[in-house]
Amino acid sequence: MYIRATGNISPQKTFGHSALAEAPVAYTGNRLACIEPDYKEFIDPKLIRRMSRIIRMGVAAAMECLKEADIKMPDAITTGTAYGCLEDTNLFLGRMVEFNEELLTPTAFIQSTHNTIGAQIGLMLQCNNYNNAYVHRAFSFENALLDAVMLLREKEAAHVLVGAIDEIVNPSFTILNRFGIYKPGDVSNLELYKANTKGTIAGEGASFFALTAEPSGNDYAKLEGLHTFYKPAGLAATEKQISGFLQRHAVSMQDIDLVITGRNGDAAHDEPYAQLTQSLFGQTQQLNFKHLCGEYPTASAFGFWLAARILKTGNIPELLQASAAKPVKRVLLYNSYKGSHHSLSLLAAC
């Protein structure tokens, strides 16, 4: 499977072709917000008025991706989101309470469902092909990706648009903050891994990928493998899952030039990453990405995008403030969400 094109809206300047040419955007606080483009270039103003922020972000990222891939009509669209369209959900539920379950405006309800973004993309393209949304918490993106891989492998599709979308809004941030998920007080995202305190920083993003069965000669990367596992018993079980995954793809850690990990600065959940650094990942260069995008259930899509970008050039972009020990030809992306949802993606240069 080949990643032909990408589109990414995130708290960094990742949208557009000049992406990653600059230093990382610094934030102070425990919440990162996406840097949004001028949507009028991508979406008809008549449609924009009904779209909440996350829908605009998702649709714009998807359109950018399709434009780069030069695909007018994808054979399938698969999306993953854990939270769905929170702004519209919040509006709709708020009005239910405010107006005693009467006088409900239809737009917020229609746009609040988890499949809204995939559906909007389909409507805008007049695309009646396969369209599926995955709402599997921190496996949402991985399962959307897995569906795309199966469609391509079974020759049900030649190209699939795959995306992950999640937003953070004031009510959801307040609720999640009460659970102690985010660090208290001000923290710089660029110092995220140094704090060694409980909690992380909130994030959001919209990442889309055009996946194809055949190479085009100008692809970002090749997706060699994908695996998810849930609540491993401990470090040994995690190592076994990772080793087994690599073995199934006839690859050893020596064949991997770079490990991108989903470390998020939370002392309560980063321990396995530290342990893996002492064992399995000990001899391989590692990079983290959640200081750039924050933590959210589909943040692995940002890591996936980053891996693809690195493999296209073979170099680590300035954004990460690191340099590669050798040209990067193969990347292992390992993400863990709250210690329960673990995912592995193996990507290689084309």
Add this chain to the structure above:
Amino acid sequence: MSDLKSQIIAQLNLQDVKPEDIGDDQPLFVEGLGLDSIDALELIVLLQQQYQIKLSNSDEGPNVFRTVRTMAEYIKAHQAQNS
């Protein structure tokens, strides 16, 4: 009518449209302002929320929501009836 136009713009989140851009007799649907069936539902909610008017007969809809003027006349007639 200017207030009603502002309410319509806010309810439908019409981008870059000012009250003075909407003619009193300009058709709201299709060829005029380009509204659609979802907007019609939003306008029904607007009447209920702002003016406590419940559109009881759905056949009235096309005439009531033809233009801003027909909406305003319907609101006035309803308010006179209830005063």
